[in-house]
Amino acid sequence: MENDLQAIVAQAEASQASISSRSDWDQAKAAILGPKGSLTQASKLIGQLPREEKPAFGQALNQAKKQIESLFVGSLSKIEQQADLAALGVPYDPTLPAVPNRSGSLHPLSATRRKVVSIFRKLGFTVTEATEVETEWFCFDALNTPEDHPARDAQDTLFFSPESKWANVSKKAKEAHLLRTHTSSVQIRTMLREKPPLRVIAPGRCFRRDTVDATHSANFHQIEGLCIDRKVTLLDLKGVLDHFLRETFGNKVQTRLRPSFFPFTEPSFEVDLKAPNLGKLSDKWIEIMGCGLVDPEVLKLVNLDPKEWGGFAFGVGIERITMILHGIDDIRHFYQNDQRFLSQFTGPV
């Protein structure tokens, strides 16, 4: 009897080789384990055995059944694997390019802006915004720049006609609308809208009535910074700007404050920097930004008491920083949007 069982196991083993599909497998399995299968038939013989032989036969039967089932589990998993693989198709050449082979990147001016914003964000400065269309009061008068001041020359400012109406750009009185010449006007809107202490930066687009060439652009971008608090000093300004310039241009940067003039700060300075890693501009003083302590007249114009509040402000050109950092020699590249230019600045700023 036990020999019969061994023959059935041998039969099952032999049948595995011819299984190449699920139906083969079903058939082969039924021939042994099915209702009419050889093992099923053999198990029926147990009834005819004497009582004392039954346990030994039962044991042998179970063992044979386990062996056979395990064979069929193995062969099933093998044909399933083959079927899954077949579904994947022919193996491919992974060195072929991606389709579409396309990636988008930030515009280099955005990348610089984000970096600067992030540096100041860590110092507690948050972004404030205002409109690009401004009025003479917000762009000049409120910044202590009187009507006959050279900075207000119509030669340099783009105006709208006196009749033009702007629904979402408020005026102080009846002054004309214009395109802002600097982001300093955002200081004014912010100080009028929010209460000090304030620590804000205002990245944004500005306009000058300039002929476009390698260093001039009809529009360009600045980042204005403003800190209003009690007892703000020159050293606070220097501390913030030195930190910003180190983070932007590296630890080896040297800076200096060079006396200058802006109507809305007193004292006023140009900030120069010198660094060893700036290509052609390495190791010489280059002008990078303007700054100063907020002029008391400006505070009065936005209804802050200069005896209680003081502050500092600064402004830096995004194009300028980007050009220095990457060695770009023509500002027009930023506005031409040639892929061969844009794709060069996908790395760190």
Next chain:
Amino acid sequence: MKISLEWLKEYVDLPADAGELVDVLPMLGLEVEEAEGSDAPSLDHVVVGEVLDKQPHPEADRLSVCQVNVGTEEPANIVCGATNFQVGDRVPVALPGAKLPGGFKIKKSKLRGVPSEGMMCSAKELQLGDDDRGLMILSNSPAIGTPIEEAVSADRILELEITANRGDCLSHIGVAREIAGRYQKNLNIPATQAKAQMVDQADDNCLINEVRLDDDACPYYTLWTIRGVKIGPSPEWMQKRLQAVGLRPINNVVDVTNYVLLETGQPLHAFDAKKIKGPSIIVRNATENESITTLDEVKRTLQPDMLVIADAERPLVVAGVMGSVDAEVDDSTTDLVLESAWFRPGSVRSTARRLGLHSDSSQRFSRDVDPAGVEYAARRAIDLIIQTAGGELAPTYVSIGSTPRGDRTISIEHSFVEQTCGFSVLQDELVEIWKRLGFSVTGKGPWEVTVPSFRSEVERPIDLVEEYLRLRGTDDLTGSQLLFPANDRENDLSYDFCQSAVDHLLGQGYQECCHYSLRSAGEVESWFAHLNTDELALANPLTADHTHIRPSLLPGLTDALAHNQKNLNDLTRVCETGRIFRPGPRGNVEWISVALAAFPQSNDRTWQDEPALDFFALKNQVNALIEATGLSLPKGLWTTIAEDATWQEGYSARLGDAHKNKLEINAGIISLSLSKAKEAKGPILAAEILIDPILLSKRKKPATFSPFSSFPPAIKDLALVVDSSEPAENVRTKVEEIAIGVGKDKFAVDPVQIFDLFSGKGLPEGKKSLALTLRFRAPDRTLGEKELNEAFEGVISVIQEQTGYELRS
């Protein structure tokens, strides 16, 4: 302005190495734009030599052989081609080892067989002047063997950029005063000799009978009379100085007025007395249509609020700006009337600006000249006129009005200085610095600081702090640690929105771009013919391609696609965020926009087919963008865009209206004729989101959780036959509304979805079939078959009652 260092030495001792001023002046706030001669090549091995002997060259007619004493024991034997010198002359000699400015190296050599141990040089060869006609003869007999750089003090010219507040530095004395303050040197202001008595109206001594001030733009006017001058060239030293700073010498009188302007900063005007018609000099406003031919020989029409100096008949000078050819001093002039006055800065500035006439004079008056310097400048000029042109000053001069401002006294506390600076300030150092600047200080905190009238802009305590810092310097200061209290402010949402929009689009393969906000009239008018584009025009555009502000980012993005396509760059998806401008019912508005534009497929050929971007994929991108940036789609339906020049009708749609909903989305295909006009090949798929910034001015509240059913939905499908022209979205919303109505109070309805669209065979002409799926859910149970069928039949019967849609059988 140009400053001559040689000239400057007349007023102050310059540092031993005057070149250091190039670095020192900027740190005082006087930016050096360029320094002429500053990069002059070094003239090592070029010394003073004396010609001891000169013999003809045995082999060459044009050469001579000289013995030259160059300070060594043996004289040098030098062959020379020049002829303008004699034995005994001292000349520059370049010895072997010298390198001339042109790069020419001097070494011992033989010229036509005669050894030559150096070269005698012309001024041009050493870049010490323009003269190349012969050797540079050193007439002042410098010591033999002295390096040439010491023997010849070459002048150096600095071009200074003077900020708007420092009109006082538009003069040599002004700059000298800064240097004197910085180096703690004395300032030597030339003394004057001219003596005349002041009278408040013209008397017999004057060449005119009356001086009248008719307008307060001139509060102070003086007029001086000089008889018997002889016009001729000015002396060489004066010509040299004027030329050095870029002025052309004209004649002695004109040169003196220019010289004094550059010396003191006070513009003067000399009239030829005999050319003044009638008895009066009148300072008045121009009359309507009055004109004047200024010295640059341009006839200019004046406006009634422009100030002129006139005689009885005509204007002779645009006050503070430029004189006319009519009263010009010329060779025949013998008697002079010299004006020295103070004009209001704003008046001069505005006149100069409107006439487009910016002169040395207007530049200074518009930056507020020192009223206290008016008389000094006149006396100084008279001294120089008498010295160079002879003549005699009349014993009286007319002075009308009074100086508009004088010295001012500012009270300042020591604590204010320290609070502003943030570091401790020694009282003595502070007072000393103010004194070095010419201020006088009394008291012991608070101090009374008196600032002379030449510093018009130093008015307040903070200005005194600035002056202190300017002279003290800031290089040694260490910035403070950034110990600010926390600040609860967040970025303005408008900023974060644009940033997250770009981030999202980058992930979809869009390249961020940046285009000019200023566009041409032609572009704006063709792309936005449906808008009143005149409203977006600038009043004073500079160039024809920058006349309007942009109503959309799409023309720029179309440029970018076309440009890259033309250059065979594989850039076919571009995006941009920025401000755009539109006319609106209550005036123009400035909105925020996010725009994207794409060619359906890559510019490059690919080894595998790329699925083309189509309108519906684009729509999906826009929906995802709205979702990702935290906005909600505007309520209402996508509607097809018509009568809009930008978009191709039949292929474009709009959702919302930014004027009404503060949010608007346009998507579709850019008008084929517009993209073609920009030379883009193939259709451009584009979308733009327009946002009224007010929508982003308030932070949204966090969402509140609402519970949802845990039971499975029951699903029913429905096919409707509708007119082909009926927008699918209309059908979908209508069915959804009806289903919600039917289920009211019993169960909820999920958003109805369109899952099939069919037209053609089996359907009547002009009809299409839409298949929709409805999902009902009850919060508390699984819906039973009966309940579901009742609801579904309810929906069908309402559709049949209320709409023209037919059930497809």
